[in-house]
Amino acid sequence: MLDIKEDVSLAEFSTFHVGGAAKFAVAVQTTDDLTEAIAFAAAKKISWRVLGGASNLLVNDDGYKGLIIWYRNKDLVIDAELGFIEVGAGAITAVVAGACARAGLTGFEWAAGVPGQ
Ligand SMILES: Cc1cc2nc3c(=O)[nH]c(=O)nc-3n(C[C@H](O)[C@H](O)[C@H](O)COP(=O)(O)OP(=O)(O)OC[C@H]3O[C@@H](n4cnc5c(N)ncnc54)[C@H](O)[C@@H]3O)c2cc1C
Incomplete structure (x- = not known):
């Protein structure tokens, strides 16, 4: 079962510590979890985006209305x-x-x- 969080501050997780919140955010480890996360976004008819360390990214102050996926597979x-x-x-x-x-x-x-x- 995915632990999908709502209204997650992206500033907290980005290198430059700026920007608004994501409507939804989830950390996943496996391709099955990734598939489930994308299915969640599809069911809600929202966009999704994979992020890593958010070090090459400036988050808009308006945040992100979709699902942020942190793919944590470190194999x-x-x-x-x-x-x-x-x-x-x-x-x-x-x-x-x-x-x-x-x-x-x-x-x-x-x-x-x-x-x-
Ligand atoms: C101080 C500093 C120094 C840097 N020096 C260098 C340097 O010398 N050389 C260099 O090349 N870069 C450098 N960078 C840029 C940055 O570190 C790299 O681009 C890094 O690879 C970004 O990784 P990230 O995980 O933080 O990506 P993020 O910032 O999280 O994402 C960047 C983009 O990649 C996408 N993305 C991230 N992870 C995935 C994934 N798993 N699957 C699909 N899409 C994904 C995101 O959607 C986004 O569009 C530097 C950045 C900083 C802040």
């Missing part, structure tokens, strides 16, 4: 031998950069200090 699979990385869309960029470096994979070091998911 991280690295196969250093194959040079393969599979990352959940909720993974923290800096954590992924650190994990790549520890596995001996180079090229993503620049992202270590970038905020966001």
Whole structure:
């Protein structure tokens, strides 16, 4: 069962701490939960938007009339031998950069200090 909250201040969750509230907001971990959240928005005939760390975003003072979805899947699979990385869309960029470096994979070091998911 999703824990969908109503009238959630987005300023509280964004890097720049500005803007109004979301009519609805929910954090999800799995694709099934994501599907359920989108179905909720469809049933209410409202728009939806996925957000991460809200570090690349300025929220309007009028807020958002739809459903904000925080996708929190932080799964991280690295196969250093194959040079393969599979990352959940909720993974923290800096954590992924650190994990790549520890596995001996180079090229993503620049992202270590970038905020966001
Ligand atoms: C101080 C500072 C320094 C920065 N430096 C850099 C830098 O050096 N290089 C750089 O590239 N960027 C930089 N950025 C920008 C920012 O950190 C990145 O763009 C980051 O990837 C944003 O991630 P977020 O999770 O905060 O995204 P959000 O701000 O939450 O979202 C940004 C956009 O992506 C969409 N989105 C977010 N998550 C998902 C998801 N899981 N699925 C689908 N859509 C999604 C949102 O709907 C929105 O449109 C910087 C930002 C700050 C504040």
